[in-house]
Amino acid sequence: MSQLAQPGAAPPQADLRAALTLLTGFAPEATRAAADLLARADPALLVVEYDLAGLAADGTVRRTVRDGRGPVEDERTALEHGCLSCTVREDLLPALVRLARTRPGDDIALVLPPNMEPGTVAAACAWAEVDGAPVADALRIDSVVAVCDPASLLDTLDSDQDLADRGLHAADDDARSVADTAARQIEYADTVLLWAPGADPDFEHARLAVLLQRLNPWARHLVVDLDEPGWLSQRLRRSGRFDPDAPEPHGRGLEGHAVGSHEPEPDCGVVAAVYRARRPFHPARFHRALSDVAGRTLRGRGHLWLASQPDAIVAWESGGGGVAMGELGRWLAATPDAEWEDAGPERRVYADLHWDADFGDREIHLAFVGLHFAADELAAVLDGCLLTDEEAAAGPRAWREYDDPFDGCFDGKEGN
Structure with a gap:
């Protein structure tokens, strides 16, 4: 049933801010091709691209702007500190x-270039100011789109x-891995494109489509097999799919969302x-199992607790x-x-509903995705890392005395 406006009520105001679509991915050619299709559908659309290759060499970045009619800007900027966060703060946001x-x-x-993650840009747009005014006054993020090339996707995720x-x-101290960076781009997106224009559907494309859905089950998934500007533009532009309050992929489980x-x-x-437990991992046994657990799958994420560091x-x-x-x-x-x-209402409600008399809200909640691995065998490896009944009965005071290969890694060790 439709609702009638109350007499004297002001009509809803249209959002006149520029809508920003973030195109991310580890295959620059595919990401750029998606932008080209959007610009062909709307010649007024401004396409902004960054080349960060010069950051490591001489501390410069190249920024180009074009629309459907041709180039608008082509500038090279020297960044004094030569770092990715400086690029976002000092050049991208003002532009x-x-x-x-x-x-x-x-x-x-x-x-976005392959080494720039959309979460970094989204966070900066949410809190930063330009010329004394919030960035959000001028624009809003409409959608974050991960563009995946079937020719390189598996090799990238398994690199x-x-x-x-x-x-x-992006800087001398940038120690990120290829696999983690590519996976985070996919997981952060609200829309995931498998980019295969002109390709005939086959088993490999079907397999990659399933893989992407498992990596990011909360996103909308599209297979782009048509070189048709209107089709893509209608599905991406002004979708309003980006949720600035959505939990980060790692922290989803803390608020009761699926990991x-x-x-x-x-x-x-x-x-x-998905692996869950309400008993902690023994630090030494878990440390010994790390390579085995990671080597079985393409991707894992979530949160856990260690018996020796029960506060973190x-x-x-x-x-x-x-x-x-x-x-x-x-x-x-x-x-x-x-x-x-400080924890936020969703997390507090979830903790209350699942509170354990002995351990409170502490839990292990991990998700894994891969090819042809045995989920029950992986669970058995992780079960072997949990405290035994005898160890659990000894209590937290005894757990803190365990030999801990992770000692000093997490600030939460010192607590009550």
């Missing part, structure tokens, strides 16, 4: 705001190289598995056979009541 102000009514498509090995590192899908039976060879929420990320772990903060069970408000 986007300026374009939004000087070309009112025209939207923007930003083609054991760092960005530096391919000359893609991944559980599809242990292969679909075109693709397997997805530990983030898990695996890809290309490697592992990255970091701290996501403290468990609510290890947080003073007065600080619970």
Whole structure:
């Protein structure tokens, strides 16, 4: 039933800010081709691209702007610190705001280079200011689109190289891996494109489509097999799919959201598995199992807890056979009541609903995606890392005394 407007009520105001589409991916040719299709459908669309190859060499970046009629700008900027975050803060944001102000009514498509992650840009757009005014006053992120090339997708996700090995590192201390960076681009997106214009559907494309759906089950998925500007533009432009309040992929489980899908039976060879436990990992046994766990799958993500460091929420990320772990903060069970408000309502509600009398909100919640791996065998490896009944009965005081290969890695160890 439609609702009638109340007498005297102001009509809803149209959002006149420029809509920003972020195009991300580890295949620059495919990402650029997607931008070309959008520009062909709307000649007024401003396409912004960055070449960061000069960052490592001489601390410069090249920024180009074009629309459907041709080049608009081509500038090279020297960044004093030669780093990726400086590029976003000192050049990208002012350029986007300026374009939004000087070309009112025209939207923007930003083609990100492979080593720039969309989450970095989105965070900067949310909090940064340009000329004393919030960036969000001039533009809004409409959608984050991951463009994936079937010819290189599997090799990229299974790569054991760092960005530096391919000359893609954004600064001297950029130690990110190829596999992790590519996976994060896909996981952060609200729309995922399998880019295959002109290709005949076959098993390989079907397998990659399933793989992408398992990597990011909360996104909209499209297979682009037509070189048709209107088709793509209608599905991407002004979609409003980006949610600035959506949880990060690593922290989804803390707020009660799915970390991944559980599809242990292969679909075109693709397997997805979710592992959960309310008992901690023994640090030494878990450390010994790291390479085994990471080597079985293409991608893993989520959070966990270690018996020896019961206050720290530990983030898990695996890809290309490697592992990255970091701290996501403290468990609510290890947080003073007065600080619970900082956690956010969704996390507090989820913790209340799943509170354990002994361990509070502590849990292990991991998701894995790969090809032809046995989900039950992976679960058995992880089960072997959990505390035994006898170890669990000894209690947290004894756990803190365990030999811990992760000692000093997470700030949450020192707590109550």
